[in-house]
Amino acid sequence: MADYLAICYFHINEGRFEIKVGGLYMPGRYFIVFCTLFSLLVAVCESKLLMFDDFEGKLNKKHWAHGIKARKIDWKTKGGNLEILPTGVGWSYFGYGKVAFKNFGLQLDFQPLHDEFGNGSWIGLLFRASEDFNFYQLYVTPEDGIGTKNYARWYVRNGEDKNTWKELRELRTKLPFPVISKQWYTLTLTGRGFKFELYLKKKEDAISTKVMDWTDPKSLHPEGTIGFISDLERHYYIDNLRLFDSPNEANLAIEPNGKVTTFWGRLRQQ
Numbered sequence: 001m002a003d004y005l006a007i008c009y010f011h012i013n014e015g016r017f018e019i020k021v022g023g024l025y026m027p028g029r030y031f032i033v034f035c036t037l038f039s040l041l042v043a044v045c046e047s048k049l050l051m052f053d054d055f056e057g058k059l060n061k062k063h064w065a066h067g068i069k070a071r072k073i074d075w076k077t078k079g080g081n082l083e084i085l086p087t088g089v090g091w092s093y094f095g096y097g098k099v100a101f102k103n104f105g106l107q108l109d110f111q112p113l114h115d116e117f118g119n120g121s122w123i124g125l126l127f128r129a130s131e132d133f134n135f136y137q138l139y140v141t142p143e144d145g146i147g148t149k150n151y152a153r154w155y156v157r158n159g160e161d162k163n164t165w166k167e168l169r170e171l172r173t174k175l176p177f178p179v180i181s182k183q184w185y186t187l188t189l190t191g192r193g194f195k196f197e198l199y200l201k202k203k204e205d206a207i208s209t210k211v212m213d214w215t216d217p218k219s220l221h222p223e224g225t226i227g228f229i230s231d232l233e234r235h236y237y238i239d240n241l242r243l244f245d246s247p248n249e250a251n252l253a254i255e256p257n258g259k260v261t262t263f264w265g266r267l268r269q270q
Contacts, residue, residue: 050099051243055082063098067131069160070094073230081237084124084230086115096129096227099243105250106189106226108241109203112142112181115233120145120181123236126227127189133160134221137229138189138198143178146233150175152198152211156220173212175200184239190247194219197247 053063055077066072073095074085087093106127112120120142129135137155141148154171158164177200179185184203189196194216199208226243244250 047105047244047246047249049242049249050101050104050245051097051241053082053241054080055239055241056080065096065098067094067096069131069133070096073228075228075230078237081111081239082228082241084228084234084236084238086121086233086235087231090232092229092231094126094227094229096126096131097225097243100223100225101128101243101245102223103193103245103247104189104191105244105247106242107186107250109184109186109239110140111184111237111239112140112145112179113235113237114181115235117233119233120179121233121235122147123187124229124231124234125187125189126225126229127191128221128224129227130221130224133157133165135224135227136196136216136221140175140179140187140200142181144181148172150178154214156216158220168214171212171214173198176209176211177202188250190250192247194222 051063053060057077059075059077059082064075071087071091071093073093074087075095076083076085084095104127110123112123115121122142122145123140125138125140126135127138135157137157139151139153139155141151141153143150152171152173152175154168156164156166156168179200186201186203186208188199188208190199191197195213196215197213198211200211201208228238242250
């Protein structure tokens with residue numbers, strides 16, 4: 001007994017359910033795996049890698065800029081990482097990516113370093129940002145830092161008026177495990193429309209943990225770039241940054257074989 005569906009044949013072989021795909025027979029239990037992998041491959045091929053930077057060599061000026069209006073962040077490549085240095089003063093300094101996006105999937109590795117007093121440093125990330133100070137902002141605060149420890153904290157700013165730069169305090173979320181200075185972690189942030197999702201893992205772990213999701217009810221910033229922020233004591237490393245035009249791509253990148261995603265992304269850029 002056999003039924004035909006697209007390129008697949010379904011039949012019973014000695015009491016076992018099997019599927020024939022082309023000239024290949026496979027047990028039925030493997031068919032679900034085959035379909036899942038095929039659908040992921042299609043999604044990868046349809047997505048676009050907007051930016052990849054492993055920060056080897058000098059800082060890539062095609063990817064990064066200081067902006068015209070902002071105080072220039074002190075950043076440099078060091079040992080294959082992007083080092084964000086403290087300013088030594090109380091003002092905030094900014095650095096921006098050059099690639100604008102709407103929907104996105106962002107993944108990067110980060111390591112909090114120490115401030116001059118030996119405290120773990122906050123990580124400051126901008127997204128949907130512009131050089132005229134419109135942006136969403138995420139701080140990741142380490143367990144061994146000062147202030148609110150081991151939290152995701154979200155901010156928004158609407159222009160040059162600093163009074164519009166406010167924390168969304170109701171969104172403060174405890175991280176699912178301790179983030180400690182001088183250790184590497186992988187952050188995944190996705191945005192579809194005005195809904196954002198944050199994932200986190202230790203770099204050596206296979207699977208990320210969802211931290212939270214939230215939606216901007218005011219739909220403030222539909223498009224922009226990524227960026228980083230530093231001030232008096234902020235000091236941290238960034239590495240292996242991947243920016244996609246689809247949140248689904250970053251979700252694939254949080255699976256164990258994340259380097260496959262980078263490989264496909266590079267192919268799409270060529």
